[in-house]
Amino acid sequence: MAAHPKTQSTRIVLASRPERVPTSENFRTEMVDLPEVAEGHVLLRTVYLSLDPYMRGRMSTAPSYAAHVELGDVMVGGTVGQVLESRHPDVTEGDYVLAGAGWQSHAVVHGSQVRRLGPSAAPLSTALGVLGMPGFTAYSGLLKIGRPQPGETVVVAAATGPVGSAVGQIARLKGARAVGIAGGPEKCRALLEDFGFDAAVDHRDPDFARQLAGAVPDGIDVYFENVAGHVADAVLPLLNLYARIPVCGLVAQYNGSDLDGRDRLPGFLSQILTKSLTIRGFIQSEFAPEMYEDFLTEATGWVQDGTLRYREDIVDGLENAPEAFAGMLQGKNFGKLIIRVAPER
Amino acid sequence: MAAHPKTQSTRIVLASRPERVPTSENFRTEMVDLPEVAEGHVLLRTVYLSLDPYMRGRMSTAPSYAAHVELGDVMVGGTVGQVLESRHPDVTEGDYVLAGAGWQSHAVVHGSQVRRLGPSAAPLSTALGVLGMPGFTAYSGLLKIGRPQPGETVVVAAATGPVGSAVGQIARLKGARAVGIAGGPEKCRALLEDFGFDAAVDHRDPDFARQLAGAVPDGIDVYFENVAGHVADAVLPLLNLYARIPVCGLVAQYNGSDLDGRDRLPGFLSQILTKSLTIRGFIQSEFAPEMYEDFLTEATGWVQDGTLRYREDIVDGLENAPEAFAGMLQGKNFGKLIIRVAPER
Structure with a gap:
């Protein structure tokens, strides 16, 4: 395993809680040092970040089905990333994986919390949309x-x-x-x-x-x-x-x-x-244990044969995530909103 | 089949639609001639009349799961009655039956719309409560x-x-x-x-x-x-x-x-x-076709062995139905509200 040159990550944290539609004041961009890649963990560079309505709920302290994001913490979010370094036996450097790395350019996560994406099934970004959580x-x-x-x-x-x-x-x-x-x-x-x-x-x-x-x-x-x-x-x-x-x-x-x-x-x-x-x-x-595998099999087939169509609204640059997110909550986007944080290759 | 002396019924009709809790002004008592007992029909004398919250809905024209009562029509309701005359092969004079004869002392209904009540299972009135629709x-x-x-x-x-x-x-x-x-x-x-x-x-x-x-x-x-x-x-x-x-x-x-x-x-x-x-x-x-028979068997057993207890609030006299009904809607009664229209025997 070669030492990697990357030691810092750009990330967007929650700066304050919005009252209605979030604005840029509710977010803050930071550069932080990446932690060591401990045994069992992997270092990812984020390629795609998913923006979804549920994130609005995480910005508030109102009771919800999931914990809210603390002030100063990185915003949560599903991601597709590439493995830069792996200290987990099931994950290989160069793999593309589905993860929940949040609004940041790089992340160190445990290898058990990523899912490898097959190379040929469908475009990588679909793992965040039609073949992912929304689908x-x-x-x-x-x-x-x-x-x-x-x-x-x-x-x-x-x-x-x-x-x-x-x-x-x-x-x-x-x-x-x-x-x-x-x-x-x-x-x-x-x-x-x-x-x-x-x-x-x-x-x-x-x-x-x-x-x-x-x-x-x-x-x-x-x-x-x-x-x-x-x-x-x-x-x-x-x-x-x-x-x-x-x-x-x-x-x-x-x-x-x-x-x-x-x-x-x-x-x-x-x-x-x-x-x-x-x-x-x-x-x-709730339904993932009983039907997620069936979904992946069935929906991948539908996507591949064109039966299940999808539309993506891909915005370049992590720095544009706050504005794109606010626009989505107001119905301004059209299709699955995804931030392209970095090129696929 | 002996000719029966009864030719008139006392009934309570809807006189006007209530805005909130019904009052005596919303009802009117009438004496009407009973129709001939046509082939297939039976003449019943009402013993018990059930008063239930759903009847409030029938007094209004607001959309509901059931048709409303028209002004001048007899108020609907479940009843236990005794057969005075039968021109239906499955119904015998003297039988006690469950019917939907409404707020009236006597009624002619089709024999297929009554259900015979066994003599020994439980008190007759329970067919309107714990062993009936509410149960x-x-x-x-x-x-x-x-x-x-x-x-x-x-x-x-x-x-x-x-x-x-x-x-x-x-x-x-x-x-x-x-x-x-x-x-x-x-x-x-x-x-x-x-x-x-x-x-x-x-x-x-x-x-x-x-x-x-x-x-x-x-x-x-x-x-x-x-x-x-x-x-x-x-x-x-x-x-x-x-x-x-x-x-x-x-x-x-x-x-x-x-x-x-x-x-x-x-x-x-x-x-x-x-x-x-x-x-x-x-x-x-909705669930009657699939589970009503199971209910009757199971619940009758529970009532007979004392496992399933019930309380009835029996008010004497059809003329007291309007006041008792209004009281029920305000939580004044205690137990299943039933009007004893006539003695059992």
Whole structure:
């Protein structure tokens, strides 16, 4: 093992907690010395960093399913990296691996916490999107909770996003009708033309609620909830008896909601009761032990034969992560948002 | 078949729609001529009339899982009656049957819509309570949706009611810990002494939320929702990861909720997401095809050997149904509310 010349890492830490949409003031860039690569550990250079809505939750101290990031700590995040040095028997120098190295250019992590990425299966970046956590969120939530039956109608919001676009396409693969909700005519066109949804509805249109109703003549059997906000308000009245609502994200709420002083909970509970609805929150990790391998096998095949399409929004440079992240929370990106921290080779 | 002397029925019809708690002005008593007993039909004299919270929903035109009662129509309701005349081959004069004859002293119904009650199984009135719809609501919702595991904690509100008291007792039969919520010290005492709950909490106590927290040191795994209102607000923060919430009734909401101008939906959705909760509305009829016979067998055994206890609040006289019904919606009764319309024999 050759000594490596790299001894420092550029990293972005949490400087302060945002109240609504994070700004550049909430982050701080630092140069830090890398620790020694201890026995069992590996040194990675980050190639791709995934930016995902859940990170907004980690910036707050509000109760969540995962610990928040402490002030001064590096921001968390999934990464694809290359192994520069390995002191773990299962990891080889030069390997590309999936890791959770966070918002930094280099990291030393334990070798058991990386997963080797095969060279030919699909582009490396897909390990953070359609073949990674977002894709598995779509696959597991839709199949385990949504359980779409042939001929049923599945509605998903943020439908051009990495989770939403996979939800719609997998729903169609299972014989259901897929209706996507997205912001703006360009995204709606992509839903129909690129992702093959049966219908697309623009939630920015003032006539949104009526258009959504028109797009689901047989009602909604599965609503994949990854947005909340006023989208859900329009969906609720259209749900069918025994409809299922997998809840995997509440982007609109992360930044505070547009309250109008009305308590919507009684109406929501009435819908649950009168329509015998199932609402089920989930984090994809719950289903990983039982279905992650199946997902990888099945979804890799779909990606390779073009059945499951995906779109990536790759931004160059770690220094651009804060702005890109804030834009994503406001719906400005289009496709899976990934930071290219360094070239693949 | 002897001609029967009875040609008229006393009935209570819906006179106007209530805004909140129904009053006597919303009902009207009438005498009507009974129709001929046509081929296939039976004439019943009502012995017991069941009064249940769902009837409040039928008085409104708000969307519901069942059609509302039209103005001038007889109020719906489950009944135990005796057959005065039968023109159906499976029904015999003198039989006691379960029917849905509504708020009236006599009714002509089709013979296929009554179920014969065995003479010795349990008191006739239990067919409207612990061995009827409320008991099956508890049994099916708890076992199919709540799925309590040994050692888990089950919380139920309106716990001295016919559904709640069965929920707690069946939870204990399945090895779970049962915590009941009720209004007032007398009902709380009954939960512990009569129904064998592990703990009871008085929701009228100003210190309710803290007391509830103290009664569930390991958190809540199943919350059987049949009340809504401020009870649910106190329960939500105590729910464990993967907790299940069967929703079968929203009594507090039927009469309008005590809004404080806060939108509680975002907080509710956050709880669903961060704790991977399952919320599932249901009506017992959904599960009847697959488990009603099992319920009858199992629950009748429990009632006969004293394992499953029940309490009935029997009010004499059909004319007292409106006042008793309004009182039930305000939590004034104690046990399954039943109107004795006529003596058993």
